[in-house]
Amino acid sequence: MLNRKIKSLIVLTVVVCILIGTVTKVEADDGLKKGYTYNYDYWSDVLYSPDAYSTVGVYTSVELGLEQGFNNATGMYVRGDTLYICDTGNNRIVELQKVSKDTFELVRIIHMIKGEVAVKTLSAPTDVCASEDGYLYICDKGNGRILKLDDDLNYVMEFTKPTDATFDQTTAFLPNKLEVDGVGRVYCIADNVNKGMIKYDSDGTFAGFYGASEVTYDWTDYLWKKFATKAQRAAMESFVPTEYDNLYRDLEGFIFACTTNVTGAGLDAGTDSPIRRLNLLGKDILIENGNFNVIGDIYWGEAGGYKGPSLITDITALDNGIYFALDKVRGRIFGYDTQGHLLYAFGGNGNLDGYFKLPVAIEHMGKDLIVLDSKDSSFTVFTPTEYGSLIYKAIEEYDIGDYDASGTTWQQVKALNGNYDLAYVGIGRALMRQGNYKEAMTYFKLKWDTHNYSKAFKQYRKEWVEEHIGLMVVILIFLFVVPMLVGKIKKIKHEIDVAENIERLM
Missing domain, CATH: 2.120.10.30 (TolB, C-terminal domain)
Structure with a gap:
C-alpha cells in the first residue's frame, strides 16, 4: 500500500513538472514576457506587449x-x-x-x-x-x-x-x-x-x-x-x-x-x-x-x-x-x-x-x-510585425475618415493585446465618429480617457435632449403650467364663492 502511494506521488510530481514546463514555454513564446516591447498604462505601470x-x-x-x-x-x-x-x-x-x-x-x-x-x-x-x-x-x-x-x-x-x-x-x-x-x-x-x-x-x-x-x-x-x-x-x-x-x-x-x-x-x-x-x-x-x-x-x-x-x-x-x-x-x-x-x-x-x-x-x-x-x-x-501593421492600419483608416474600418482594425489589435490602452481609445474614437456616443463612453471610461469621455458625453447629452425634447416639454407643462392653471381655476372659483356669499348677505 505504501509503495502504491509512493508511486502515485512520483507520477503526480512528474505530471506537475511537465505542466509547469509547458506553461513556462507558452509564456516565453507568446511575445508578452520577453521584456522587449512595452508601453505604459494610465497608472504608469509597464505593460509588455507583442513585438511591433x-x-x-x-x-x-x-x-x-x-x-x-x-x-x-x-x-x-x-x-x-x-x-x-x-x-x-x-x-x-x-x-x-x-x-x-x-x-x-x-x-x-x-x-x-x-x-x-x-x-x-x-x-x-x-x-x-x-x-x-x-x-x-x-x-x-x-x-x-x-x-x-x-x-x-x-x-x-x-x-x-x-x-x-x-x-x-x-x-x-x-x-x-x-x-x-x-x-x-x-x-x-x-x-x-x-x-x-x-x-x-x-x-x-x-x-x-x-x-x-x-x-x-x-x-x-x-x-x-x-x-x-x-x-x-x-x-x-x-x-x-x-x-x-x-x-x-x-x-x-x-x-x-x-x-x-x-x-x-x-x-x-x-x-x-x-x-x-x-x-x-x-x-x-x-x-x-x-x-x-x-x-x-x-x-x-x-x-x-x-x-x-x-x-x-x-x-x-x-x-x-x-x-x-x-x-x-x-x-x-x-x-x-x-x-x-x-x-x-x-x-x-x-x-x-x-x-x-x-x-x-x-x-x-x-x-x-x-x-x-x-x-x-x-x-x-x-x-x-502583424501587430505593428494593424496599429498602423487602424490609425491610417481613422485619418482618412473610414471610421468603421478603423474600429474593426482596433478590435483586431485588442484581440492580440488586451492590455493595449490605445486599442480601447481607438475603438471609442471610431464609435464616437459614427455617432455611437454612449458606447464610446464605455470604452473611454475603461481606460480613464477623460478628455474623449467628456467630448462623447457632451454629444450624447445633446443627442438625448433632442430625442426627448417632446417628453421634456410635457413634463415641464405638468410641473409648471398645470399647477398654474389649477391655481388660477382655484382663484376664480374662490372669487365666485366670495361673490355669491356677499349676495346672500345682502
Missing part, C-alpha cells in the same frame, strides 16, 4: 562587401530605396541600395569631389542629405563647410561660417547635422552654437538662426550673479540656450529637433523638452496629449549601470505622421502618434539582434526602421 517590429538583419562591412569596415559612423540618410551612411572615421560616405527585403548592395563610396574646388577630399563627414531635386549636401565637418554636389559628385557650391555680427567669429565652424527643405534652404546644427540652427538661403546667404530654445537657469544662480563681482561673474557659467543634437524634416515640411541637454528634474517639472516640432517661424508645435510627456522612458532606474533619463539623439517620422525617437542611453526606440501617445517602445543595449551598443542615428525606408550603431560598426533593419 521584428529584426530583418544586422549589416556590417562583411554583409555589404566593404573591404574596410565602418569607423565611428555618425550619420545616415534615406531617399527612396537609397541609404547613405557617413563613415566619419574613414572620411567617406557609403551609398547603398536596397534590392530586396533583406539585401543591400553597394552603389559607390564617396570620398572625392569633382570640379573646381580647392579641397577635393572629405574630412570627417558627419551628416548627409539628398534633396528632392537630386543634389547631395554633406556636412564636411573636418573642412569646416557644407558641400552641395550634383548626382555625379561635381562641386556646385558650399556653405561656410556666417560672416555676421550675431555669429561668434572666434568660434570654428563645425557643421554636425543638416536638413534641406523643398526650395533649397539649409538648416544646420553646428558644434558650439547655442542660438538654434544656422539657416542658409539656397544661394548660401546666412538667413539667421532658427528654432532657438528658451534659456534655462537656476534662479539662485541668477540672484548670485546679480550681487557677484565682475571676476566672479566671469567665472560662472553663462545662461545660454540649449543646443540641438539632431533634426529631421517630415512630410509636411515641419522640422523635428531633439536635444540631449535635459535633466531629470527638468523633465519632471515639464520645463525640458527633448523633442520639438518646429513650424516655419521656429516655434514648437509638438502635440502632447498622451498621459505622459514625449520624453522616452518615464522611469530611470540604474539597472545595468545605466542611469538618468532617456537622451534622444535622433528622430525620424513616417509619412503617416508617426515618429520615432532614439535613446542613446539604453538603446531604445520610442514610437509616438501625432497626438503624442506612446505607441510602443522596444530595443535595448546588448549583443543580440535588435539590441545596440551605441545607437547614433535612426531612419526609415517605407515603414521599415534602420538604426545605425557606431560602436558595433553596423546598422540594423526592423520591419513591422
Whole structure:
C-alpha cells in the first residue's frame, strides 16, 4: 500500500513538472514576457506587449562587401530605396541600395569631389542629405563647410561660417547635422552654437538662426550673479540656450529637433523638452496629449549601470505622421502618434539582434526602421510585425475618415493585446465618429480617457435632449403650467364663492 502511494506521488510530481514546463514555454513564446516591447498604462505601470517590429538583419562591412569596415559612423540618410551612411572615421560616405527585403548592395563610396574646388577630399563627414531635386549636401565637418554636389559628385557650391555680427567669429565652424527643405534652404546644427540652427538661403546667404530654445537657469544662480563681482561673474557659467543634437524634416515640411541637454528634474517639472516640432517661424508645435510627456522612458532606474533619463539623439517620422525617437542611453526606440501617445517602445543595449551598443542615428525606408550603431560598426533593419501593421492600419483608416474600418482594425489589435490602452481609445474614437456616443463612453471610461469621455458625453447629452425634447416639454407643462392653471381655476372659483356669499348677505 505504501509503495502504491509512493508511486502515485512520483507520477503526480512528474505530471506537475511537465505542466509547469509547458506553461513556462507558452509564456516565453507568446511575445508578452520577453521584456522587449512595452508601453505604459494610465497608472504608469509597464505593460509588455507583442513585438511591433521584428529584426530583418544586422549589416556590417562583411554583409555589404566593404573591404574596410565602418569607423565611428555618425550619420545616415534615406531617399527612396537609397541609404547613405557617413563613415566619419574613414572620411567617406557609403551609398547603398536596397534590392530586396533583406539585401543591400553597394552603389559607390564617396570620398572625392569633382570640379573646381580647392579641397577635393572629405574630412570627417558627419551628416548627409539628398534633396528632392537630386543634389547631395554633406556636412564636411573636418573642412569646416557644407558641400552641395550634383548626382555625379561635381562641386556646385558650399556653405561656410556666417560672416555676421550675431555669429561668434572666434568660434570654428563645425557643421554636425543638416536638413534641406523643398526650395533649397539649409538648416544646420553646428558644434558650439547655442542660438538654434544656422539657416542658409539656397544661394548660401546666412538667413539667421532658427528654432532657438528658451534659456534655462537656476534662479539662485541668477540672484548670485546679480550681487557677484565682475571676476566672479566671469567665472560662472553663462545662461545660454540649449543646443540641438539632431533634426529631421517630415512630410509636411515641419522640422523635428531633439536635444540631449535635459535633466531629470527638468523633465519632471515639464520645463525640458527633448523633442520639438518646429513650424516655419521656429516655434514648437509638438502635440502632447498622451498621459505622459514625449520624453522616452518615464522611469530611470540604474539597472545595468545605466542611469538618468532617456537622451534622444535622433528622430525620424513616417509619412503617416508617426515618429520615432532614439535613446542613446539604453538603446531604445520610442514610437509616438501625432497626438503624442506612446505607441510602443522596444530595443535595448546588448549583443543580440535588435539590441545596440551605441545607437547614433535612426531612419526609415517605407515603414521599415534602420538604426545605425557606431560602436558595433553596423546598422540594423526592423520591419513591422502583424501587430505593428494593424496599429498602423487602424490609425491610417481613422485619418482618412473610414471610421468603421478603423474600429474593426482596433478590435483586431485588442484581440492580440488586451492590455493595449490605445486599442480601447481607438475603438471609442471610431464609435464616437459614427455617432455611437454612449458606447464610446464605455470604452473611454475603461481606460480613464477623460478628455474623449467628456467630448462623447457632451454629444450624447445633446443627442438625448433632442430625442426627448417632446417628453421634456410635457413634463415641464405638468410641473409648471398645470399647477398654474389649477391655481388660477382655484382663484376664480374662490372669487365666485366670495361673490355669491356677499349676495346672500345682502
